[in-house]
Amino acid sequence: MSRAVLLHVGVIALLFALQFVLSDYHHLTLTRVMILSVYAIGFNVLFGYTGLLSLGHALFFATGLYAAGLSATYWGFTAPTAFAAGIAAGLAVSLLIGAVALRTTGVAFMIVTLMFAQAGHLATLYFGDITRGDEGIVLPEASRKFAMLGATVDLADAGLRFNLALVLLAVTIGVSLLIVKRPIGRVLIAIRENEPRTLMLGFDSFRTKLFAVVVSGTISAAAGAATALAFGYVGSTFASIQYSIYPLLWTLLGGAATVLGPVLGTLVMFHLVDLASGYTTASLLVVGVVLVLLVLFFPKGILGTVRARWLPWLP
């Protein structure tokens, strides 16, 4: 095994070990952080590696969230099927949105994705009879329990939920690492650095970018479905602009175009907001200030800087 793989296995092992020493409060926070960092990793595939800034990822996150939440509530899907439904919906939506939005570039791409996400957010409010809008839906208890290998699995159980979130995170890190190490990852980076030249070299840049949008959107949808099932709640807030901006913030903070950056960024940001909540209720103020400071003074993020200074092999 190379040192890169060793490092990532080590991080996952560390997270596994942490559950035995953390207090209940931190245990729950870490569960949340792990699921949301899956979202950030998904965002990073598109933003960090491919260089496409989407301001509408909440659309994909909410697609997974609502597909899982609504199918569990209205059609009685149990957790595994609902999770699969979330991923399938995410795949379909990201394929559609990608095929349309990728016809634009640069600033137009950002605005188009922002517009689509806003339309999605409004749609969750418009179909308020089904989604209950801002108030949201609490998932039925039964849908979060399912039988596996003869035993009953209950997602309301904190320990179990922690480990399932860890499995999801581990799989996502694996997928991300795999993409980055394979030739396709090199092509993504080539597109980020110089798209016309990549095109000249004979790569189909549209299809490669579409691939990135679909992978990124599907991972985000998986994170959304996991959020719905793990915490038993779906609501319109998850589709709002804030949820498009959060993964950008986490990725920038941890280091764009590093596999572990989004995870670290999510963790640090949660901790920062936690610390700040001791002094002020204005958590969005912290988000805003950190964003501005990051683009001004720290554009590479934590792991990006570590890689540039000390560890050039970091994927």
Place this chain on the structure above:
Amino acid sequence: MTAAVLALMALGLSLVFGVMRVVNVAHGEFFMLGAVTAWAISHFVPGHPAVGFAAAFVGAPLVVGAVALGAERLVLRRLGHDPEATIVATIGLLFILQQLALTFFGPDARPVQAPFTYRVVFPWFGYSGYKLFVVAAAVALLVGAWFVLTRTKLGLVMRATQFDRETAQAFGIPVDTVYAAVFAVGAMLAAVAAVLIVPIQQAHYLMGLDPLLLSFIVVIIGGLGSLKGTMVAAVVIGLSDGVISVFFTPTLAKILGTLLVALVLVVKPGGLYGTAPR
């Protein structure tokens, strides 16, 4: 009336995009800040509501302009006006302004009294005098902006910077100063729009988002950076907004409008009137 105010706000956004080639996501928050400042000023100025309104009409844009100038100096300039970094920074600005408004202004919607309540009565219907005043004021401001941009040296300097930044600099135009001024003026236009609208619509800390999206729509339909297109589009959209709302619920109208604009941008990246950005 929506059309006139919308045109003012969209003109600000379009001006900033046209000259500086950056998208200001915090534009809606400058609008909100204008409304909130207008409330604060008119609240603390004693006497007849008209006095308070007049003070707000002058004061609020100045305050907002100063905030925008500060943001440009401290943040945007250091980023070298890189499009992506600027978007991220203005998103940060959006959150900061919104949260500060919530902290100091509170979560309630607060009204500003109209300077006068005269009602124009025609034989067949009556019309609020203030609304007519808003339209007149907005049109006057638009004509003023138009005149400055096309007929004065100042406008020439701006258009030169928009056309080719480096050549403009080579001809001795202080490009940095022009950028700072344009950013401040863009924000002030949003603030003026807010002051005009605030006696009709109350000031609220979340009021920035809808006008921001509407202005995006206007600027995109009109062509990114094309001022003529922006004005035409603002009038068309402002008027059609009312018409669409007759047939659909407001939320559905917003959904359809947003999707339509996204598709326009996909098919014609330069907007309907504009040329593709270079």
